[in-house]
Amino acid sequence: MGLRSRWARHGPGRSGRKETAMSTNTTGTAPEVLRAQMVERILAGQRLTPAVEAALRQVERHRYVPAAPITDAYNEQAVITHTFPDGAHLSCASGPTIVAGMLDALDVRPGHKIMEIGAGTGYNAALLATLASATGEVTTIDINSDVTAAARRNLDATGYGHVRVITGDGAEGAAEHGPYDRIIVTVGAWDIPHAWWDQLVPGGRLVLPLRWRGTTRAVAFVKRDDHWNSDWVFLCGFVPMLGQPGEQSATIDADRLVTLHYDIDQPIDITALYGVLDRDRLEVWSDASVGGEEPFDRIWLHLSTVHAGTVRIQADQRAVRSGLCTPAIATRSPALVEDGSVAYFTIRRRQESPERWQLGAIGHGPAGEQLAIRVVEQIDAWDRDRAADPHLRAYPTDTPVPSPPAGKLIVKPQIRLYVRYSSAGPALNQGL
Known part of the structure; x- marks a missing residue:
């Protein structure tokens, strides 16, 4: 989330079709040059271990997305490889920055045994195999046979035939090939299955895109005696894992233009919220502001740590144009709900400096103003340390x-x- 959102996507599914674009290099630039440029771009934004940097320079990403233009393979974008019949994304190669960040957080060492949930194109498994070296072992799992077949072909064609590719439910893992020193999940997970706990060695690391209260973060966990303990959090977005229906949604206006997305553990009375946006509109503003390229996604995280009613609000552009609901990002912004009231995060241009956006909240309903005040309190908490993660x-x-x-x-x-x-x-x- 932010004035400029960046979402990396990757994941398995049940069925779909492959994209058919022909592989071309319209710039005429050699793949190794594009790959070097990709790595330098990643390094400009984050530090990497020498091992991860070397793996990124070695593995030929374009050979795992042969249907895409070579320049796309090395750009900072996800490359869609499979879709559902309705056009929804089924699987893709994640953007290089999130791939690099998650690998760095995983801390793979030579000789490690690794399980990957979500085979994708096979590119990430090739990177894992490079990091684990010839003495290590990589098992990648995907529920969709088309995805695993493509990953198998790509890995065989690029010299990684020793990587094990399994068609199966990633939530169950692959105990027969464990236990594992590292587990990495490249699909959006709403929960952490017990199988992953059982199949990871004590002190092992789990890196996954974890979803809670409507937002997703890549999180690195260490397995302690009786719990998972995080030591790294990173903004991301992934195709969701199948079989984890942890969220539900409902519209709250007569024209069905505004939707709340909330978790199944939240006792939210949607009936009490129906029509709340037609009630008095109360605005509360913080002194905090951002420029056009400054992210503010961590405000959502702050809200999730203090209010049980943190949800995601989504507004159709017709609702935005009419003024019915004007969240900061129409498709996905945080909101608080309580006692038939709602307040959501919003922005407006500062009159004295139009190049900056002032941050605030809009509330509706009996407790709308108090909820808006609570949103602004967390905006201010974020503003005091914008880089802090939970x-x-x-x-x-x-x-x-x-x-x-x-x-x-x-x-x-x-x-x-x-x-x-x-x-x-x-x-x-x-x-x-």
């Missing part, structure tokens, strides 16, 4: 929690997730 701790549901840690409790079927900022106090220890 800490996450997750306990498998069959593991006792010795004493509730600080943070907002989010209950999922297979984990109990605690999310907090370092400044979170005891008052934030309550769940729904």
Whole structure:
């Protein structure tokens, strides 16, 4: 989320069709030059270990997306390789920056045994195999046979025939080839299956795009005695993993133009929210502002650590044009709901400096103003340290929690997730 959103996508599915664009290089630039430019672009924005940098320079990304123009293979974008019949994305090669970041956080060492959930094009598995060296072992799993068949062909054609490719449910893992030193998930996960806990060695690392309260972050977890403990969080967006229906949605206006997306553990009364946008509109503004290229996605994370009613609001452009609902990003912005009221994050140009955008909230309903004030409080908290990320701790549901840690409790079927900022106090220890 931000004035300029960047979302990397990658994931498996059930069925689809392949894109048929012919592979071309309209610039005439050699693939190795494009690959070097890709790596330099990544390094300009983040630090990488020498091993990850070397792997990115070595593995030929364009050979894993042969139907795409070679320049697209090395651009900062996801390359769609499979779609559902309705056109929805089924699988693709993730953008290079998020691929590099997740690999860096995974910390693969030579000799490691690795499980990847989401085979995609096979490119990430090739990078993993390069990092693990000849003494390591990589198993990649995808639920869709078309995806695994394509990954198998690509890996065989590029010298990575030793990578194991399995068609199956990634949520179940592959215990017969474990335990694993590292697990990486390249599809959006709403929950953390028990199988991944069971199949990872103590002290092992799990890196996955984890979704909560309507937003997704790549998170690196370390497996401790009885819980997952995070040490890295990164903005991302991925095609969702099948078989984890953790979210639901409903419209709240007569014309069905505004939709709330919320988690199944949130006891939200949608009936009480119907028509709330027609009630008095109250605006509350922060002194915080951003320029056109400055991200503000972490405000969503701050809200998720303090309010159980944090959701995603989505407004059709007709709702935006009419003024019914004007969130900061129409397709995906954070909102708070409570007692038949809603407040959502919004922006406006600053009159005294039109090149900057002022951040605030708009509330509707009996508690709309108070909810808007709470949104602005978290905007201000973000403004005090814009680079801060939350800490996450997750306990498998069959593991006792010795004493509730600080943070907002989010209950999922297979984990109990605690999310907090370092400044979170005891008052934030309550769940729904």
